[in-house]
Amino acid sequence: MIALQMNGKSLKVKPGMTxxxxxxxxxxxxxxxxxxEGILPYGACRLCTVEITDAGRTTLQASCCYPAKEGLQVRxxxxxxxxxxxxxxxxxxxxxxxxxxxxELAAEWGVxxxxxxxxxxxxxxxxxxxxxxxxxxxxxxxxFSGRGTSxxxxxxxRFPSEECRAxxxxxxxxxxxxxxxxxxxxxxxxxxxxxxRQCRYTLMGLVSGKVCPNNYNxxxxxxxxxxxxxxxxxxxxxxGAAKALAAAASPTR
Amino acid sequence: xxxxxxxxxxKDLERxxxxxxxxxxxxxxxxxxGMATCGLATGAQAVFDVLTEELSKASSQAILAxxxxxxxxxxxxxxxxxxxxxxxxxxxxxTAEKARELAADILGGxxxxxxxxxxxxxxxxxxxxxxxxxxxxxxxxxxxxxQKKIVLNRCGRIFPDSLAEYIASGGxxxxxxxxxxxxxxxxxxxxxLSGLRGRGGAGFPxxxxxxxxxxxxxxxxxxICNADEGDPGAYMDRSVLEGDPFAILEGMAIGAYAIGxxxxxxxxRDEYPxxxxxxxxxxxxxxxxxxxxxxIMGKGLSFxxxxxxxxxxxxxxxxxxxxxxxxxxxxxxxQRPPFPAEKGLWGKPTVINNVETWANVPWILSxxxxxxxxxxxxxxxxxxxxxxxxKINNTGLIEVPMGLKLRDIIYDIGGGIPDDKKFKAIQTGxxxxxxxxxxxxxxxxxxxxLTQAGAIMGSGGMIVMDEDTCMVDVARYFLxxxxxxxxxxxxxxxxxxxxxxEILERICQGKGRTGDIETLxxxxxxxxxxxxxxxxxxxxxxxxxxxxxxxxxxxxxxxxHKCPAKVCRELIRYSISxxxxxxxxxxxxxxxxxxxxxxxxKVHTLDQSLCIKCGMCYEVxxxxxxxxx
Numbered sequence: 001m002i003a004l005q006m007n008g009k010s011l012k013v014k015p016g017m018t019x020x021x022x023x024x025x026x027x028x029x030x031x032x033x034x035x036x037e038g039i040l041p042y043g044a045c046r047l048c049t050v051e052i053t054d055a056g057r058t059t060l061q062a063s064c065c066y067p068a069k070e071g072l073q074v075r076x077x078x079x080x081x082x083x084x085x086x087x088x089x090x091x092x093x094x095x096x097x098x099x100x101x102x103x104e105l106a107a108e109w110g111v112x113x114x115x116x117x118x119x120x121x122x123x124x125x126x127x128x129x130x131x132x133x134x135x136x137x138x139x140x141x142x143x144f145s146g147r148g149t150s151x152x153x154x155x156x157x158r159f160p161s162e163e164c165r166a167x168x169x170x171x172x173x174x175x176x177x178x179x180x181x182x183x184x185x186x187x188x189x190x191x192x193x194x195x196x197r198q199c200r201y202t203l204m205g206l207v208s209g210k211v212c213p214n215n216y217n218x219x220x221x222x223x224x225x226x227x228x229x230x231x232x233x234x235x236x237x238x239x240g241a242a243k244a245l246a247a248a249a250s251p252t253r
Numbered sequence: 254x255x256x257x258x259x260x261x262x263x264k265d266l267e268r269x270x271x272x273x274x275x276x277x278x279x280x281x282x283x284x285x286x287g288m289a290t291c292g293l294a295t296g297a298q299a300v301f302d303v304l305t306e307e308l309s310k311a312s313s314q315a316i317l318a319x320x321x322x323x324x325x326x327x328x329x330x331x332x333x334x335x336x337x338x339x340x341x342x343x344x345x346x347x348t349a350e351k352a353r354e355l356a357a358d359i360l361g362g363x364x365x366x367x368x369x370x371x372x373x374x375x376x377x378x379x380x381x382x383x384x385x386x387x388x389x390x391x392x393x394x395x396x397x398x399x400q401k402k403i404v405l406n407r408c409g410r411i412f413p414d415s416l417a418e419y420i421a422s423g424g425x426x427x428x429x430x431x432x433x434x435x436x437x438x439x440x441x442x443x444x445x446l447s448g449l450r451g452r453g454g455a456g457f458p459x460x461x462x463x464x465x466x467x468x469x470x471x472x473x474x475x476x477i478c479n480a481d482e483g484d485p486g487a488y489m490d491r492s493v494l495e496g497d498p499f500a501i502l503e504g505m506a507i508g509a510y511a512i513g514x515x516x517x518x519x520x521x522r523d524e525y526p527x528x529x530x531x532x533x534x535x536x537x538x539x540x541x542x543x544x545x546x547x548x549i550m551g552k553g554l555s556f557x558x559x560x561x562x563x564x565x566x567x568x569x570x571x572x573x574x575x576x577x578x579x580x581x582x583x584x585x586x587x588q589r590p591p592f593p594a595e596k597g598l599w600g601k602p603t604v605i606n607n608v609e610t611w612a613n614v615p616w617i618l619s620x621x622x623x624x625x626x627x628x629x630x631x632x633x634x635x636x637x638x639x640x641x642x643x644k645i646n647n648t649g650l651i652e653v654p655m656g657l658k659l660r661d662i663i664y665d666i667g668g669g670i671p672d673d674k675k676f677k678a679i680q681t682g683x684x685x686x687x688x689x690x691x692x693x694x695x696x697x698x699x700x701x702x703l704t705q706a707g708a709i710m711g712s713g714g715m716i717v718m719d720e721d722t723c724m725v726d727v728a729r730y731f732l733x734x735x736x737x738x739x740x741x742x743x744x745x746x747x748x749x750x751x752x753x754x755e756i757l758e759r760i761c762q763g764k765g766r767t768g769d770i771e772t773l774x775x776x777x778x779x780x781x782x783x784x785x786x787x788x789x790x791x792x793x794x795x796x797x798x799x800x801x802x803x804x805x806x807x808x809x810x811x812x813x814h815k816c817p818a819k820v821c822r823e824l825i826r827y828s829i830s831x832x833x834x835x836x837x838x839x840x841x842x843x844x845x846x847x848x849x850x851x852x853x854x855k856v857h858t859l860d861q862s863l864c865i866k867c868g869m870c871y872e873v874x875x876x877x878x879x880x881x882x
Contacts, residue, residue: 043588044743046783060782065588084745084779091748115772116752125741144583144741147566149751151741 004072013068020048020063023076030063030076031085031109033092033102033175034126039135041065044127047088051075060084090114096124099176123153123178129170139163142170153179259543261551266420266429273421277376277411281314282359283335286347287409289322289495290488290527291650297330300352304332307356315359321496323409325396326649328370331409334359340383343391345370364388371397376410377422395665396647401628401636404612405652408496413531416538419499425544427619428503432510432552440511440618441467447622448634449614453479453570453607454682454711455787456633456700462604465594466512469602474514476505477598477605479575480521480528483567484683485734487714489638490608492650494521494528497612498535502558504611506549507618509556512604516557520575523562532560567684567738571786572597572605574740585740586786607712609638629655633699637713641667644674644719653698660694663717674719678802682711684731684738685791687798688724707798709791723820724803725810729757731795739788746789749780753796762823765811770800819881822866826882831856833878840870840879 001012006026013022018041023030033045041064048063053073060080075081089106094116096102102124106112127144130153134140141164145154155161170179214220260266286292286301301319308315323331328345332355335341342364344355351368358365366387373391384390391397411418419425431440445460466474478501482490494501505517521529536558539545547555561579568574569584576598578584597603613635617625625635633655639662640650646668653662659679663669670676678688681698687708689696696702700710718727732754741747753776756769777793784790800807809815816824829849836854848864851857859870871879 041588043785046743046745046785049783062588062785067590080778080782083775084783087775087779088745088748088783091752092744094752095748117755125744125747127742146741147568148736148739148741148747151747 002068002070004068004070004074006074007076015068017068018064019050019052019061019066019068019072019074022068023050023063023074028076031089031105032064033105033124034128035064036128036132036173039128039131042127042131044125045088045092047085047092049081049084049088051078051081085109086111090116092124095119095121096176098122099124101175101177122176124176125151125153126175127153128173128175129153129179132169132173137165137167137169139165139167141165257541259551260425261543263429266426269417269420269425271421273415273417273419274377276316276318276415277418277421278335278337279316280337281316282337283316283318284308284359285318285320285333285335285412287322287329287331287333288319289409289492290525291322291326291492292329292331293527295329296348299349300330300332300347303349303352304356307353308359311360313360318412320411321408321413322492322650324400324405324492324650324652325370325647327647331370333373333409336362340372340385341375342372342385342388343370344368370394395668396649396651399653399657399661399665400651401654402652403616403625403636404493404500404609404638405496405650406616407500408492408650411497413496413498414534414538416499416535416542419497423619424499424615425503427615428506428544429550431507431618432550432554435618437467437511437513440507443618443622444511444614447617447625448629448632449610449617449625450633450700451607452609452613452637452712454709456710459606459610462594462606463508463512465592466514466602466604469595471596471601473516473601474512475598475601475603476508476512476514476517477575477579477603478505478517478519478521478608478611479570479572479605480519480525480608481563481570481575482522482525482608482712483570483738484712484714486640486642486716487683487712488640489650489713491525491528492640493608493612493638494525495531498528498531499539500612500615501532501608502535502539502545504614505558506544506554506556507614508604508606508611510554512602514604515555516559518559518561518579518598520561520563520569520579523565529560529562536560566740567734568740568786568788571788573786575605576603583740585742586788588785609713630697630699632701637698637710639698639713639715641715641717643680643715643717644670644722645717646671655699656697658695658697659689662698662715663694667717670717670719674721676717677720677722678718678724678727678799680708680716680718680727680795681714682709682791682794683714684734685709685788685794686711686714687794688718688727688802689798690802693802707794707801709794721818721820723761723816723818724799724806725757725760725816726818726820728796728799729754729761732757732792735788735792739792743783743785743789745780745783746785746792749776749784749789750792752776753793757796760807760810761816761821763810763814763821765807767811769811770804770807773797774800825866826861827859827864827866827868827871828861828880828882829857829859830878830880833876835876835878837876839873839875843869843873845869 002015003012006028011026031047033047034042043062043065046062049060050063052061089111093106093114097118130143133142141161142153142155144151146152171181286297288297304317308317330347332344332347369388371389371391371394372385407422441460441463449459450456480490546557563569566584569578571586572593574584574586593603593605628635636652636654638652642648651666678690680686680688689706689708693706703710736750736754739746739750753773756773759765773796777797780793781790806817809817819825834856841849846863846865848860849857
């Protein structure tokens, strides 16, 4: 176990944890936006910034990326942290002023309003969708394009992506609802047959076999139904459990 | 040139050295034209062509050679004339016509004192002594007097493509010595002792970085030369690459031996075609002579280099973004730790150093850490290359000992401000550096002092500004640059720069609000602490430093709607003074808006509703009749 100080209190955590995980294990709240426990940390939203004293040097660091180390002194409540966080919330609020998820998160941390003019963007550029698509699904159907303020999440060259399996992981994770499944496009993907029609469970390695006994009609697939009912979430985030389930239930294909 | 055979002994090196010395100081006249980018931009090619033509006409034995930038870019194109037994003479500001006369002088054995810039010592051995009366010696020119050349030592003195001339001036002897007599640990200890710090700007101790990478687990290990120099107005790395490419290769080979790396990369920006050409030539020669590749100098070291061209993103100068770009991913930084020395290129231990850092390595190991330590201040050792540009008389590339005062750089080396204007500020460290005012000109140039003053060392760009510069406009300009170049990954940098720029644009338009300065300060403070990479943490520097030293200018813009330097268009007004206008009509034609009218020899009038404040009339009026307020 690793011993560190969290807001002045001693804390013991497992090796390999990040400072954010250490704080969460101790019930210390830190806001996050681009973080998801199922995906590798990214450090883009910077809301989780805390003050860390490591080997005598005190700096502001994103807690989601900083490894918990013996002897660290972490403070989540210093003036620099609180003021910076408030301003960052104001900037993000101004970017996505219409979205309840962002408003609620900001309100939770005491930021109700922003002095900056609204930008009316729907995407907060947390990158959860892009990372889920690449790292969890291995599809890389969407990515960032552009630089700086023109940064956007999009498909290559903005054409409808052939790589997309309509798995819905991006929609499931998006905090603002900027990514939506278009019924028409989902239909188009589902209408692809044979080797072209990619089953999301096959791709995740949850089921074997290439030919679907349900003729790729997902509504008739018990496995598909079970998964959603069982986890109440996108199966991508329950891969371990789903694999066990798949083995036990020996699904219809 | 000798046939391509590997150099594997001290004897081989000596043979190359002799050949190099013969071409550096031949027994016939030699004319060298400075043909780096700065020379070419001012017409060195035409000068070279004329000299080729003229010198081949006569049955002279004069040799014509190309060299690189000797630093005094203001005086380019520069031509060096060598005659056996005579002092070398540098001729300044050559043109095709002057070159024709010069060729005649050379053939006639004459020295044209009027066009001469200075005489200079022999190279590589400095044989001082002989001078020519009426021509100053290089060491006596104010521009060179306070300089100390380590990295730029060979720049402008050798033909960059010539391995022989590089060896003749001491090159590759260090690698030979090191491979024969020193262990990797001894090398790292020597670099550590020298106090060399990263010349890319952050100033991390090089020896310590090498030690981390040597001790890190992982195989293979990589080394990278960061030549993605992107700061506007900065060209230190370009000049070194164009003038002394072998020094980088030698420095990297030594580094590879010390760290245990087998593969190196030079990440050079594609906007430097000449530097790339010189590097390619140097790498090819080094490879064919056993100075790169397997079994270097017959001593068992295997190390090869690849050149990678950057795609032009400023952020790719940041080490983790550069590594991402090398790996073929979008050039976006990632969170450190882990540092590249632990997990870098493809997850392997990687040392990434700037061009200038690598170029310092052979010198330190040949002259010893103590000679390097003697230069500089308590915490910043050695010398540093700067490019001084902007409102300065002597634009150029200089190398000075650390700790020299800014005042010395501006007034002694730089020769002061043109047109008797008043100095206002100097910006160090590129777009994310800070502006240092007059009152701090006695600041010694070292990493800590500059940081304390709200600027940074950066890679060495220095932009001098005179009284006609509006500091709010300067902050706006640099933020505009950074807005384009921020990768957009982390929200403090992306949103922060955008909002700060929005406020600055508002202030420049006279629409600033009370509280804007404080908002800028809090955005800057947040960005410094919260941003992911150094681009974001240093981006507020131009804003914060101008607020710190020129707050009154911000206030004048916001409160009085006035731009004291008369730069911000929305805040100035042109008018014609009835007292001074003699009706010459010179201003009528240049006005793109046809806003000026009046009969000949009668006082003219300016229609304010048409005026776009371009300032054309102000520029052309010889009678001070156009007033700007």
